[in-house]
Amino acid sequence: MTTLHNKTILITSGGTLEKWDEVRGHTNLARGTMGCYLAETALDLGAKVIYLHGYFAKVPKSHPNLRLLPFLGIENLTDQLRSTLTAEQIDAVIMTAAVSDWIVDKMLDQDGNLITDTGKISSDNPPIVHFKKAPKVITQIKAWQPATFLVGFKLEHNADPDYLLERSRLRMDAWRADLVVANASHSLYTETTPHYIVPRQGEVEVCADKKTTAHKLLDRLSQQGREAVSHDVSF
Numbered sequence: 001m002t003t004l005h006n007k008t009i010l011i012t013s014g015g016t017l018e019k020w021d022e023v024r025g026h027t028n029l030a031r032g033t034m035g036c037y038l039a040e041t042a043l044d045l046g047a048k049v050i051y052l053h054g055y056f057a058k059v060p061k062s063h064p065n066l067r068l069l070p071f072l073g074i075e076n077l078t079d080q081l082r083s084t085l086t087a088e089q090i091d092a093v094i095m096t097a098a099v100s101d102w103i104v105d106k107m108l109d110q111d112g113n114l115i116t117d118t119g120k121i122s123s124d125n126p127p128i129v130h131f132k133k134a135p136k137v138i139t140q141i142k143a144w145q146p147a148t149f150l151v152g153f154k155l156e157h158n159a160d161p162d163y164l165l166e167r168s169r170l171r172m173d174a175w176r177a178d179l180v181v182a183n184a185s186h187s188l189y190t191e192t193t194p195h196y197i198v199p200r201q202g203e204v205e206v207c208a209d210k211k212t213t214a215h216k217l218l219d220r221l222s223q224q225g226r227e228a229v230s231h232d233v234s235f
């Protein structure tokens with residue numbers, strides 16, 4: 001029987017919002033659907049869930065074992081993850097959040113002057129925005145809590161299965177992830193799109209839609225937990 005009793009799972013969901021000023025910023029189209037399915041399924045299986053969610057992300061229905069932690073940009077998300085993972089025992093981290101690849105480095109006005117007042121940039125003078133590459137927060141998870149079971153999600157523009165699996169395995173090593181779920185970018189617009197559950201060892205599992213992926217993934221975590229108990233270690 002699948003169960004996650006006595007397990008605490010941290011799930012990140014939705015997209016980051018990188019602010020330009022107090023009313024504007026850039027984000028992505030992630031809505032937190034997968035994260036929400038995962039959280040609600042984990043709760044149904046008896047887990048305690050810490051749900052870190054972006055500004056526009058779907059939020060699971062209220063539950064006594066659910067803790068909601070909102071985040072804005074990637075720096076805020078990083079701080080939330082660091083503080084939680086260094087203070088609490090987390091059995092598994094599932095990183096479904098779509099974090100920005102770029103954050104604001106500086107903004108200039110049309111004359112090349114640095115904009116320092118970001119209360120609200122004048123709409124009469126469009127800014128010139130300089131970006132810099134955002135840090136990859138998922139690569140720090142194992143440093144903060146080495147024993148946690150880490151699941152990463154890899155979203156790619158190319159839907160070719162071989163490409164998705166190749167990219168997943170590359171990221172698995174870079175992230176030190178225990179498992180990666182791969183899917184194509186059109187999954188942002190539909191429920192029914194293939195998701196590939198890629199473990200370090202064993203066969204890849206193909207799921208037809210988001211709900212199935214959530215259930216299959218948590219079933220794997222439950223199985224991992226049962227195997228860990230037989231070896232007297234935590235998953």
